[in-house]
Amino acid sequence: MYNEYYGLIRSPFEMTPDPSFLYMGEAHREGLATLVYAVNSGKGFVMLTGEVGTGKTTLLHALLSQLDSSTNSAFIFNPRLDPMGFFRMLFEELGVGPACDSKAEYLLALNQYLIDKLAANERVLLIVDEAQNLSTEMLEEIRLLSNLETPTSKLIQIMLVGQPELQDLIDQPELRQLRQRISLRHHLRPFDEGEVTEYVNERLNKAGYTGRGIFKKKAIRELYYVTEGTPRMINNVCDGALLLGYARQETSLGADAIREVAHDLGFGPKDESEGNGKVGGKGSPSKRRSKRRLFRFRR
Numbered sequence: 377m378y379n380e381y382y383g384l385i386r387s388p389f390e391m392t393p394d395p396s397f398l399y400m401g402e403a404h405r406e407g408l409a410t411l412v413y414a415v416n417s418g419k420g421f422v423m424l425t426g427e428v429g430t431g432k433t434t435l436l437h438a439l440l441s442q443l444d445s446s447t448n449s450a451f452i453f454n455p456r457l458d459p460m461g462f463f464r465m466l467f468e469e470l471g472v473g474p475a476c477d478s479k480a481e482y483l484l485a486l487n488q489y490l491i492d493k494l495a496a497n498e499r500v501l502l503i504v505d506e507a508q509n510l511s512t513e514m515l516e517e518i519r520l521l522s523n524l525e526t527p528t529s530k531l532i533q534i535m536l537v538g539q540p541e542l543q544d545l546i547d548q549p550e551l552r553q554l555r556q557r558i559s560l561r562h563h564l565r566p567f568d569e570g571e572v573t574e575y576v577n578e579r580l581n582k583a584g585y586t587g588r589g590i591f592k593k594k595a596i597r598e599l600y601y602v603t604e605g606t607p608r609m610i611n612n613v614c615d616g617a618l619l620l621g622y623a624r625q626e627t628s629l630g631a632d633a634i635r636e637v638a639h640d641l642g643f644g645p646k647d648e649s650e651g652n653g654k655v656g657g658k659g660s661p662s663k664r665r666s667k668r669r670l671f672r673f674r675r
């Protein structure tokens with residue numbers, strides 16, 4: 377809608393994980409390097425956590441695009457499945473058929489598949505995204521998969537990916553056997569202020585922007601403040617701010633525009649919201665303003 381106004385050839389802040397917009401800042405480079413290392417060194421069981429919207433799924437797509445044809449991967453993103461549904465999906469993802477009638481049959485067929493792949497010098501990687509939603513029953517099934525091994529090597533590598541609640545889930549006493557098997561953990565942090573600046577500029581440039589800058593330095597600082605460096609929130613706020621600028625016919629945006637959009641979206645640093653993750657909340661506007669002043673002063 378506003379693209380033409382800013383001289384853009386496509387939308388810079390879409391919510392899709394479009395690989396052509398992939399930005400590899402330090403946090404994501406480090407995360408990707410860790411995942412690639414985990415796969416290449418046959419780490420067995422690994423876990424990636426990160427706050428909502430920090431780019432975990434984006435990172436997994438980047439990982440999959442880096443793996444060569446000797447790695448057979450299954451990407452499961454609906455962990456609310458029951459065990460039979462899970463195995464059906466796993467087989468579909470790996471291209472193994474036909475579907476089986478029982479769990480025991482699935483396990484036998486899977487074992488044979490894994491042995492064949494090992495003989496062919498190929499790897500098998502299972503990625504479970506949104507793993508914080510796995511039931512204890514499913515986590516136990518997945519742990520049992522990690523028992524599929526020869527005396528010298530793991531037959532399947534498993535990557536559990538999810539929000540920080542995944543960590544709490546794994547820390548339950550009844551899952552200590554699973555916990556012991558996790559050989560590598562990585563937590564994806566949000567962007568720092570420098571990365572926010574690069575991320576926004578890179579997205580604008582990739583969308584065809586050639587001007588002298590839409591977001592002023594203070595706008596970026598405010599953006600970092602209200603989103604705490606979370607890419608999905610950054611996209612949301614920037615998209616809203618560009619629309620606001622278009623509506624007001626402003627080609628350069630300051631901190632006010634960011635603040636206004638973030639407020640409308642209900643975004644703000646956690647501490648400011650009395651724990652509900654939103655700016656505004658119950659306090660009166662004047663109370664909120666004085667709190668904001670306090671935070672600004674502290675910064």
Ligand SMILES: Nc1ncnc2c1ncn2[C@@H]1O[C@H](COP(=O)(O)OP(=O)(O)OP(=O)(O)O)[C@@H](O)[C@H]1O
Nearest residue numbers: 391392393398399428429430431432433434607608
């Ligand atoms: N490194 C990146 N480069 C470009 N865009 C990114 C990057 N990381 C995140 N994004 C943007 O942020 C959006 C959210 O990222 P993503 O879906 O990967 O987060 P997530 O951590 O998987 O979130 P959730 O916890 O909800 O599953 C993506 O659709 C993409 O637009």
Ligand SMILES: [Mg+2]
Nearest residue numbers: 432433505506
């Ligand atoms: Mg995700």
